Amino acid sequence: MDRSLDIALHLVAFLFLAAFLAGFVDSIAGGGGMITVPAMLLAGFPPLETLGTNKLQSLFGSGSASLAYGRAGHVDLKKQLPLALLSAGGAALGAIATTYLPADILRIGLPFLLIAVALYFALKPNVGDNDRERRLSVAAFSATVVPVIGFYDGMFGPGTGSFFMLAFISLAGFGVLKATAHTKLLNFGSNVGGFLVFVVFGVVHWKIGIAMGICQFLGAQLGSRFAMKSGARIIKPLLVITCLGLATRLLLDPTNPLRLWLGW
Incomplete structure (x- = not known):
């Protein structure tokens, strides 16, 4: 039986609003999961089903943004399809790895990585919309950076968009807007890869996921x-705020292993 039938109307409205806001923020700076995952947990979804359903509705947001950027000429969707497939493959492996590898190390280190990303964008004055010299060849970037970040998205997820943005700007030499457009396409690919694995494990709530996905689609278009x-x-600035917000949320999480070890 679909869990969405058991959710109170006010919680459904809350989830729809969260999805719309997540789509809006994620299409610009990433971090939409920072909004939807806590919202679904508050609505009573179990953690694994929250992740599976979140991947479903995230497909709508990242797909919507990719289409919008593609139509405006900021990313060639057909030309970049191989990269999206590499991202999807990495995410599928990452999602499978969650059943074998402990995620505590990622949960401890991730907030500090996000703070470092925020400082990079906040303190680097020449980060703008103009392309710069590429530091990593297309082949090397495709074979290493893309599947590794995709793997991370499938295994854990928070901050994936920020890491793709950092890679495109610092290694591929992209301007901020172009990096954002390409990030959304690769994030769509990683969402597909992770989603397919969660479908196999049967932890996706289809009705609420699709409904939230429609709200994400609209938010991402805007x-x-x-x-x-x-x-x-x-x-x-939104990327900096998103990274710092996500890092703060992870550090304040009562289940964060670092807090448990330090006795906070």
Whole structure:
């Protein structure tokens, strides 16, 4: 029986609003899961089913943003399809690895990685919309960075968009808007890879996931248009805020292994 039939109407409205806001924020700076995952947990979904259903509705948001950026010419969807497939493959392996590998090390180190990403964008003055010199070849970038970040997304997830953004800007030499557009496509690929694994394990609530997905789609359409209009002027500060917000949330999580070890 679908769990969505048992959710109170006010919680359904809460989830729809969270999905719309997540789609808006994620299409600009990533981090949409920071909004939807806690919202679903508050609504009473078990953790694994929250992750599975979140992957379903995230497909709508990342897919919506990819289409918007593609139509505007900021990313060639067909040309970048192989990268999206590599991201999907990495995410599928990462999702499978969650059943074998402990995630505590990731949960301990991730907040500090996100803070480092935030500082990079906040303190680097020449991060703008113009492309710069590439530091890593296309082949090397495709074979290493893309599947590794995809693997991380499938295994854990928070901050994936921020890591893709950092990689495109610092290693591929992309401007902020172009990096955002390419990030959404690869994030769509990693969402597909992780989602397929969660489907196999039967932990996806289809009705609520699709309904939230529609809200994410609409939010992402609005957010991507806002980003294309404002460029680095809005993307850069929102990316910094998103990274710091996600790092703070992870550090304040009562189940964070670091807090448990230190007795906070």
